Amino acid sequence: MIFERIRQVYPFLTKSHQRLADYFAASYREAAFLTASALADKLGMNEATVIRFAQRIGYRGYPEMMADIVQAVREELGLRERERAPHAAALMTYVQAEMERARWVLSHLPDDIPAVWQALRQARRIYVIGQGASAALAHLLAYALRSRGLSAENPPADALSLQMILPEVTAHCAAVAVALGPESGEVAHFLRRAREQGAWSLAFVASPISPCALAAEEVLLCGEEGRPSFGAAALLMEAIVQGMHREGTPWKPDEATLSRPLDEEYPPKKG
Structure with a gap:
């Protein structure tokens, strides 16, 4: 090829x-x-x-x-079919399964997605927290939001780090959790406290009754019957960011901000 x-x-x-x-x-x-x-x-x-x-x-x-x-x-375009090697057929099966999960996610989107765009646009600072295997997705989402000119940070998800930034979370902020795997409770507690302090909150979760789902103001399901789909979650995040741009968020990337690593403000703990 x-x-x-x-x-x-x-x-x-x-x-x-x-x-x-x-x-x-x-x-x-x-x-x-x-x-x-x-x-x-x-x-x-x-x-x-x-x-x-x-x-x-x-x-x-x-x-x-x-x-x-x-x-x-x-x-x-599907104009010509060819026999696929076994490994290619297996890969295609996986891709098709992810596409089905993505369709399921789309069919369960809340009606007020424009409210999600508005809340993110209006937030003076967005804290994107990723727990466990979801940390990489949270990192990418924070970067994508920053590329749209929004003030997004990606602090560590451990209890001490979240406790330290809670005083900064005000009514003008947004707290976003990405928790598609097992939850330990710290991120859900952060969302709950953020809401108590007036911040808007959003959770990407696999189950509507997970701790983060119950703590957040808005929930986006990224899994069917509690089974997480990281691929569908990534597509949904990209769609939200692109949708914000089309709905009026200007494309104003701050080169100095984008060139700074996301973990510069929250360096990893040593020891």
Whole structure:
């Protein structure tokens, strides 16, 4: 496949060839309908450069490379079925299962998602807490919110750290918990105290009766019958962030803030 060929040689390509590689990686469906001449005109380069690129990444020429791309597009559109290796079939089974879980999550979304967007937009500071295996998702969500110009932090989920930041959580803040696995109680306690102090709270959970679900003001289910789906949770988080942008949150990334690691304000404890 063309993407694997590009990946293997990308660091060694010329600047012109890297431009072509970037284009194919981002717009290969569009490229499937372009001749070498049309692609060269689109990118403002010589047609010979396009042809040499195809040869540089291992094809005999431009037509062979385009045949590979067209085949990939056809398979994506379901125009041609092929026998899959056992490992590919297993992977497809998993992907389809995750898609079903994502559909279940969508079917159980609350009606007031715009209220979630509004609460996050209006918060002066958003604390995103991830418990256990959910910590990585919480980290990514905090970064995504920051990339939209919002003040989001990702403090550790241990009892001492949460107790230390509770005085900062006011009515102008939002507390978001990501707790898809077993819960130890500290994050639910943090949500409960945050609500008592006037903060808005949201929980991504697998069960509607989990401690965090019972403590939060708003709940987003990310699992069917108590079985968490990390893939569905990630999709839901991305949809919420993208939805906020479309609903009016301006795209104003603070480069200085984004370049600072999320854990800089809350460094890991030593010892």
